[in-house]
Amino acid sequence: MIGLIDCNNFYASCERVFNPKLEGRPVGILSNNDGCVIARSNEIKPLVPMGMPAYQIPPHIRKEVTLLSSNYELYGDMSRRVFDTVREHTSDLEIYSIDEAFIHLLGFDNTVEYCKRLRSIVKRDTGIPVSIGLSSTKTLAKIANHVAKKNPELEGICWLHAGEPRLEALLKQLPVGEVWGIGYKIAQRLEALGIKTAWQLRQSNLKRIRQHFSVVLERTVLELQGTPCIELDDMNTPKQNIMTSRSFGKITSNFYDLSEAIRAHSSKGAEKLRSQQSVARALMVFLKTNRFRNDLLQYNPSKLAQLPYPTNDTRVIVKTAHEALCSIFREDYLYHKAGVMMLDLIDKDVEQFDFFHAAQDTKEQIKSDRLMSTIDSINKKMGKNTIIIGGRTVNATWSLKRDFLSRRYTTRWNELLSVKL
């Protein structure tokens, strides 16, 4: 038996724990830079579609709803609390995302009762409401969870047996694109083959699916039939390219704004390389003007720069990115976005055997590794950006626009919830 625990409207729920006034009200959470709505409470769903840019929300609706900047530090800590609470009651837990985890339930006499209790404990200890879908495979547990959320009378728990008649009816109404792991493109290709519902996919020929698609989709079909075969590790392959970019809060032609942004992005890229034990051979720096501003001159340059040797050393990456920026920067444009992409990644251990690339002097490399891991561990312990390369302006143009940020109630001493006595 596999259960999927999914936090209901997780980001909005986190905000509500510390601000009960938001209970029952339409709440939307905005993306980085307060650009568009990326998470919604049930109440805002009929009013504002997912992904709508904040500025496009009509004023009469804007007045009715509460929009908040995303507060990932808070959501991260609340996620940890939710899953640590679950872990106190079941050891076999696989965290899938910030708000979802699979649990393996074996040897429980009354699984539904157990899940009801678990659900009320999580709600009591963290304030976060969760739904639990139960079935024999992860893919079916996902569907069961969906059913639990849609039907309030189930009180957040749905147990879907692989063989029951209700499942057939359910899968027949479920568009194939809603099945776990089936993205937009695969859904379109399936539909072209006449496979439009989850039920049709379940009944389809395994061999044909493997020929047309991949072994991953074949596993999805097996899972829909009730045979567990998806391991979460399948989804956890290291990234081949690492991109760090962001739109500016306001457009700028100032070189120092851009160089600071590029420095921050390349530092972050280097840190991501280190966290997945890769090194990059090259990087690409790009600038963009706002393509929606027809009144302004457009210029979207990019520069590919080879690194002197495959590396994840922030100092080398920042220096190379800075030189690339100098070569493409022109003063006469108003830039809207800047970014850095780490290219041609290789495994750090494989890199040593790469005969054809210039390698870093071994002694230097050991020094660099030690310095970087020291910086990473300090930044991990003492907070992001405790140690950075170069200076940084507070409230720089390139930094996040977060006008509606709630407090980081659980991770910062100076931002604790205050309660009037």
Place this chain on the structure above:
Amino acid sequence: MSRKSSIIVLGSASISNNFSLPLVDIPVRAGFPSPADDYAEAKLELTEYLVQHPNATYYIRAIGDSMVDYGIFSGDLLIVDRSLDAKAGDVVIIAIDGELTCKKLSYIKGEPFLVSGNSLYPPIPLLGKEAHVWGVVIYNIHSLQGKCS
């Protein structure tokens, strides 16, 4: 245009995040070597004493003067456990009509009331109000520094 960057490495740093104190069960005399070394026990962790359910425990800042009789002053740090059931006599964080406040939970003639620790504020009847207990206050941390002169 040429704008080159330069990077200066200032040296390596070492940090420690360990604030716990060793428990030694005999008096320690100055001098070397310390006879106490062999008696060092487990370290005392203050949070271990104050927090029973870490996942359900939250820190909250108190603001206002309505709880002074119970030893809670403005600016104090409350340690709040959400996993406990609130009983009469507990100091609780409670949401009334969407607003969070801190009061003592009491029953007066069988009916639930929120009681202040300050005679200026009368008890608030809970009957007929939209209210739910957010958590139970288990400790209050009050700084004495410079406050008793």
